Amino acid sequence: MKGVGIAVKNTFRGGVHPAGHKDLSRESRLRLFDPKGEMVFPLSMHIGKPAKPVVKKNDEVKVGQLLAEADGFVSAPIHSSCSGKVKAIEKRRVLGGGMAECIVIDNDGMFTPAEDYTQRTDASKLSNSDIIQRVQKAGIVGLGGAGFPTAVKLQPKNADAIEYVIANGAECEPYLTCNDQLMRIHSNEIAEGLELVLRLFPNAEGVICIEDNKPEAIEAMSRAVSDKPKISVRTMITKYPQGGERSLIQAVAGVDFPTSKLPADVGCVVQNVGTLYAIQRAVLYGEPLFSQCFTITGEAVAEPGNYMVRVGTSYAELLEAAGGVKEGMEIRKALSGGPMMGIAIGSLDIPIQKQNNGLTLLAEDPVEAAEAVMTSCLRCGRCTTVCPMGLTPQLMCDAAVAGDLERYEKKLYGMDCIQCGSCSFACPAKRPLTPTFKQAKAEILEKRKREGGAQK
Structure with a gap:
């Protein structure tokens, strides 16, 4: 499939160049945020069937403990990101404005782990089946926004036909910078995660795609793969939506294909760098997915920054950690994600889910501004x-x-x-x-x- 349809190059057809606004948070190092309030875990924070609870009210839980099991092949288990007591299993408001069944935990603030997640497994002793099972058991989903169960994605019909495993480090969405920081700090772990995935596809090469506005991340990832002949770093032209799955495949493999086909149908598997980091933690350390990198930013935020945020944390509490709203400003638009593909939020009293990677608070509403000058x-x-x-x-x-x-x-x-x-x-x-x-x-x-x- 290499070179079919369009010329192989470091960009894709079409696209735009919105202002990046990444200077607000790009130098803010990732730091773990431990919330104090109650934690809310929607049973459907992935594509596919909602997970099925395995805990009940008043149960004591610990960090990493299974809260809900996958209910089918296209589903994903959910694990606790805090220790405490199950307060309720009830409908709560979630992203998008609707009500959804959630497990609510009274957070004790201790964050006691269910297991020791510091003991490393010898990867050479793991079979391909072991790798997939550990990914599935950890509840890993795509952390680029879609939330598709990763274990399913790693099991295409013909593994031998996969030519490229593409690591998506483009982070093309304006304002967001958490993947940039993740690649700078955890480059070795991301590279190891990609190596583990490549074991599943014997004829594939790994390509880490990073836009050219992230020189520090490019340098860090290049060092991390310098001794890995099957992996290379590809510097991409900064253009939106470079981080889209099809855009990356156009740029790397030279393949143009309709949405009726899957990336695996054209010899590609695409994983976000955050997903690869989670795979490394799950396969080598047995750590479930209960946290992910996250940017809180925008002109209305007092102290924009990047965090490792625990699933179930409320957007409102994370905003408090970032200094709240900047003095003299008001929030005119709140978006889960960035301004191009983000989802407008009416209330910040909702939980952060696995696939969420940013909160952008704007002092001006671009939709209102556009409506004021709209013509035929x-x-x-x-x-x-x-x-x-x-x-x-x-x-x-x-x-x-x-x-x-x-x-x-x-x-x-x-x-x-x-x-x-x-x-x-x-x-x-x-x-x-x-x-x-x-x-x-x-x-x-x-x-x-x-x-x-x-x-x-």
């Missing part, structure tokens, strides 16, 4: 030029607004949209293209669900 489509074609999927956003928007979802889906391939926001960013008319596509996709999926239920 200018037919300039900029949205089409920047779309990394090669779609026609202006026509997709017209179809969605007109309610012609069949044209949107079947003629314009609207379901291939990855909702990266590049078209909205580039639009001089300030049309809400990406929100319109999100709504259209949701309506199409809901229709499919209804029709599927009716057929049963």
Whole structure:
């Protein structure tokens, strides 16, 4: 599959160059934050079936202890990130504004571990099956935002056909800098995690992709793999959405493929560097996934920084640790993630989940600003030029607004949209293209669900 469709280069088709704003937090070293408040663990913090509780009210738990087991192949177990007592298993408000079943723990502030996570296993004594089982048991999911169970991703139909294992260190989302810091500080661990994954794919080479605005991370990762012939570091052109799975595959393998296919179908497996770090901890030390790197940033934050944050911590408590809201400012927009693909938050009293990697608090609302100057489509074609999927956003928007979802889906391939926001960013008319596509996709999926239920 190498070189099919487009030329191999260190970037991808389309894309935009939003202001990075990474200077707010990029030099803030990762530090562990131990929360004091109650901890909330949604049973569905991954793609697939929600986990099934194995604890009950009033049970005593410790750090790393299993709270809920995977309920199916595409599911992931959940472990406690604190010690204390189970307060309740009930519906709580979560990211997105809805209510979801959660395990609530009264945090005792001691963070007593369930096991010793300092004893290292000899990797040479582990089989491929052992590696996958340890990843699954640890509850590792993709930490780049999607939350797909990693053990499933590591078991494609044909492991021998995988040519590239791509480590995603691009961190192209504006404002976020936690992966940059993770690569600077834990480069050796990330490299070991990638080596463990490469053992599963005998014909693959490892490629660590980092945008060229992270020179310290590039240097650290290059040192870490200098004695590893199957792994190389690729410096990528800084452009959004370089960190998208398909964008990386375009840049590394020269392969362009539709969303109907998976990366494994074109010989690639992509893992975020945070996921590889978690794999190293799980396989070599038996440590479950109960914390991840996280950036809290934005002009409205008093002390932007990078943290190793425990799953279940509330956004509100982490904001307190970052000095709260900057004096003289107010939060006009709160986003889980960054400004391009982040999810707007109405309340910070919700838990941080496994796949969350940032909180951006803005002193100005870019959506309000865009709405104030929005005009009709200018037919300039900029949205089409920047779309990394090669779609026609202006026509997709017209179809969605007109309610012609069949044209949107079947003629314009609207379901291939990855909702990266590049078209909205580039639009001089300030049309809400990406929100319109999100709504259209949701309506199409809901229709499919209804029709599927009716057929049963």
